Amino acid sequence: MISELDKKIISIISGDLQLIDQPFQRIASKVGISEQKLLGLIRSYRQDGTMRKFSAVLNHRKVGFKYNAMAVWNIPEDLAEKAGDLISASSYVSHCYLRARTEDWNYNLYAMIHGKTKIECLREAERLAVEIGFFDYKVLFSTQEFKKIGVRY
Amino acid sequence: MSQKINLKTNLMDKRILDRLQDGIPLVPNPWKEIADDLNISQKILLKRIAFLKKKGIIRRISATFNPQRLGFVSTLVAVKVSPDNIKRIVNKINRYHDVTHNYKRDSDYNVWFTIVAVNRARIDQIIEKLGEDEGVDKISELPAKKMFKINVNFKLSK
Numbered sequence: 001m002i003s004e005l006d007k008k009i010i011s012i013i014s015g016d017l018q019l020i021d022q023p024f025q026r027i028a029s030k031v032g033i034s035e036q037k038l039l040g041l042i043r044s045y046r047q048d049g050t051m052r053k054f055s056a057v058l059n060h061r062k063v064g065f066k067y068n069a070m071a072v073w074n075i076p077e078d079l080a081e082k083a084g085d086l087i088s089a090s091s092y093v094s095h096c097y098l099r100a101r102t103e104d105w106n107y108n109l110y111a112m113i114h115g116k117t118k119i120e121c122l123r124e125a126e127r128l129a130v131e132i133g134f135f136d137y138k139v140l141f142s143t144q145e146f147k148k149i150g151v152r153y
Numbered sequence: 154m155s156q157k158i159n160l161k162t163n164l165m166d167k168r169i170l171d172r173l174q175d176g177i178p179l180v181p182n183p184w185k186e187i188a189d190d191l192n193i194s195q196k197i198l199l200k201r202i203a204f205l206k207k208k209g210i211i212r213r214i215s216a217t218f219n220p221q222r223l224g225f226v227s228t229l230v231a232v233k234v235s236p237d238n239i240k241r242i243v244n245k246i247n248r249y250h251d252v253t254h255n256y257k258r259d260s261d262y263n264v265w266f267t268i269v270a271v272n273r274a275r276i277d278q279i280i281e282k283l284g285e286d287e288g289v290d291k292i293s294e295l296p297a298k299k300m301f302k303i304n305v306n307f308k309l310s311k
Contacts, residue, residue, distance in 0.1 A: 013216040056173030084301035096301040147255035
């Protein structure tokens with residue numbers, strides 16, 4: 001269960017970590033606990049899977065990964081597990097999900113592919129299609145980023 | 154003007170970015186530990202990080218959570234919008250603080266956004282409200298059934 005204290009901590013650490021000598025000490029005193037206790041709690045969030053990572057979030061365009069493609073496959077649901085694992089092994093892929101279909105969108109397996117060129121993304125999508133053995137797929141490039149924020153809890 | 158710095162000429166920045174993406178050590182002074190790993194002084198490390206943030210290369214250094222574990226509900230929504238309505242509809246979508254990503258994509262469904270909300274009712278409310286807009290030709294929700302991978306990490310220094 002998430003306590004009120006956890007909520008306060010999670011809210012603060014989902015924002016930017018300060019560039020000071022003891023950034024966790026600052027947060028600990030804000031929520032009224034010791035630095036050791038705070039670090040212990042953050043470690044526990046990571047251990048139980050509540051926290052995925054504590055790291056830098058980059059603007060991928062500005063580090064050269066200018067193209068972000070959403071590749072979507074239509075695959076039989078009972079084969080999705082295997083395909084999802086194969087796709088997830090690709091270093092080009094940041095996200096891979098099985099999603100519900102709709103009546104006019106018959107794709108269910110999604111992969112976000114990041115590349116330095118359009119061709120690089122298309123090639124990777126094709127390579128993945130060959131690897132999983134399903135060729136009913138589409139690659140949708142993002143042509144404009146309207147919004148991208150971190151979740152604030 | 155492009156704020157892009159030439160990363161090819163700055164191997165140290167690439168090493169810093171790689172290291173920061175791998176995870177911040179959960180110790181009293183994480184910057185000192187990272188600086189030691191990279192064989193540079195903490196002062197230089199913090200200076201470079203501040204610069205990389207100012208340039209917008211580092212969006213933030215923070216914890217990322219699994220929304221489900223915190224009781225939140227997330228989903229993906231695809232919308233078909235006619236070109237002359239895009240700007241207005243996008244603004245409308247972006248105003249929801251629960252919308253975390255919103256992209257234009259080259260497909261019939263041309264606006265794709267994600268919602269991380271406090272509960273299911275809130276998601277239904279957002280989708281229903283947008284669906285009522287005459288500028289929206291079609292709106293479809295594509296909820297996740299299974300997550301295979303989520304790990305954003307751009308290796309830069311090799």
